[in-house]
Amino acid sequence: MKLLTKTTLYFILIMLPVFAAGAYYLFHKFNKEIKHETDEELVNDQLEWLRYLDTASLDNPIFRFHTQEFQLIPTDQPIQKKFKLKGVNLYQETEDTQAPFRELSQVISIHGKNYQLILRKSMIEKDDLAKNIITVMLLAFGGLLVFVILSNWFISRNIWSPFYRSLDKIRQLQLNKMETLQFNRTPTHEFNQLNDALNQMTDRIHQDYINMKELTEDAAHEMQTPLAIAQSKLELLLQDENLSEEQLKNIGQTSEELQRLSRLNHSLLLLAKIENQQYPVTEQTDLHPVLLKYLSLFEELIREKELTVDTKLAPAAPWPLHPALADILVSNLLGNAIKYNYPEGRISITLTQTSLTISNTSNLPEIPPANVFQRFRKSNQGYSNSNGLGLAIVKKIGDSYRINIRYQYRNGLHIFTATC
Incomplete structure (x- = not known):
């Protein structure tokens, strides 16, 4: 009330x-x-x-x-x-x-x-x-x-209007725009105290956000350089003909782990950028050409597994997403549907103006609902090459841009649905 x-x-x-x-x-x-x-x-x-x-x-x-x-x-x-x-x-x-x-x-x-x-x-x-x-x-x-009740109601509403204006500003708060947020002075002393406290709080949060953003970017960039150097050194070692088979095997495993670490670093950096609202939506992105692009890019993998792909795509599906995030959303969902499918399996894609559904067959069991979008959560079967962040990134995109992401397991099919 x-x-x-x-x-x-x-x-x-x-x-x-x-x-x-x-x-x-x-x-x-x-x-x-x-x-x-x-x-x-x-x-x-x-x-x-x-x-x-x-x-x-x-x-x-x-x-x-x-x-x-x-x-x-x-x-x-x-x-x-x-x-x-x-x-x-x-x-x-x-x-x-x-x-x-x-x-x-x-x-x-x-x-x-x-x-x-x-x-x-x-x-x-x-x-x-x-x-x-x-x-x-x-x-x-x-x-x-x-008359007294109505007068009291109108007077109270007028007195409390600065509070509701401040509340609306808090609800519309975005980390990347906090430097422009100011809670104005009011004729009421108590509301001035509240607004002063909110101004101080938002200034501290914005400063912490800037510091965290800089730390994340700097750490990611600094990590990429030694990772790239180590990877290049390992590639040079692999070309040495004097190494034994056991040494080549160990170097190969180390190279794979470095690549995985690099992907993990990239994914964590991406999550931080999404959480910090660093992908503003200036115009809507049509998912139809994005889906066609990734179907073309994954065509060789689809042909290699002899998968059957059924598509039902709307001619246009403008969604409130940054183009880079639209690519990530589609590539992660479609990539998972291909990666964890079995040979001669089936993929079904349905796109409307407000929803995207990708379902696929798989030998893997149902993902527990509590774990499906959690970071670093993965099944013991079939996920050895995964860093456990793909679906977490999809979920974070949905939460940040008001897109509902749902997972269902029905009749042997893993079904992911995104609704804007």
């Missing part, structure tokens, strides 16, 4: 109970005030009626008048010094429903006789008024809550 979403959710969880409690308090307070005002009106009405009844005669029709809002009933109960207030529900015939009233009752004495005085006031209109006010309040509270 994103930090902005998380903070917004926490804010909502905190604000909803606060707003609900506030709305409940206001409703309760408003309802209490309405009841208080109604009770005051009833008390005032009672005082007016008491003044009037003190001057009225017993023959006055008021002593025989009864309504829902006014009743004067003769009673034997003792006189009450204090009136009583309460809420009651009375049946309304016109609406066929119970309606709320506030009621004041008291036993009073008029001309020496006791009467039950009951005054009532309808709460229907006041309840409707309360409901309308509560509805307006809830809408206002709801609108205010939405």
Whole structure:
């Protein structure tokens, strides 16, 4: 969950109970005030009626008048010094429903006789008024809550925008372009601290990258010279007719190991260059002519093993690869398919605009999935001339240029698929 979403959710969880409690308090307070005002009106009405009844005669029709809002009933109960207030529900015939009233009752004495005085006031209109006010309040509270949440979200997003810009720069980071990367100043002190730390970190990484790149190149070049000298000296020794057969055999083995060491040095240098992004993609490379070129170069090996090659090639397949890496990808996969095939075996090549599949028959068993692309991992059978880096280089090309490399073993076929 994103930090902005998380903070917004926490804010909502905190604000909803606060707003609900506030709305409940206001409703309760408003309802209490309405009841208080109604009770005051009833008390005032009672005082007016008491003044009037003190001057009225017993023959006055008021002593025989009864309504829902006014009743004067003769009673034997003792006189009450204090009136009583309460809420009651009375049946309304016109609406066929119970309606709320506030009621004041008291036993009073008029001309020496006791009467039950009951005054009532309808709460229907006041309840409707309360409901309308509560509805307006809830809408206002709801609108205010939405406004506060949206304001908080927009403000938070604006505040966090420098962080996301820095994050995007880190995601697009490339070692060979780090010297141009700068994290800018922001109005926020904490983000400035973060950007300063990132600037220092990228400067150190870039410097380490430059040092490693120079060390790798220098070491590779320095190694090539003594290797070439040693190889040339061994070739001269092989031409000496005074050497015994055993000596010639030992020199030949040493020469082979030197050649293997030279290839290993070249492969390690190539891996380092790929990892350091030293093969920028300026334009897409068409794999169709690359495949045709290597089929032609390997034609003699294919004919020597009497292999059957089935091809299904798209007319054009532009891939986001440096031309040198396209050559390496195709030559390694096709070279392995030829090298580890058996005589009169079969190779199948399928090329589309987005995928390349090369499958081959072989007497070798399935390569363990955990080892297939690991460096210096090779089978005990059939890989004696390999330095164990061919497939590792293919995998590194795929990882560096967003090309998915997969290996499958199905029906006796070793299948390698590259998908861009």
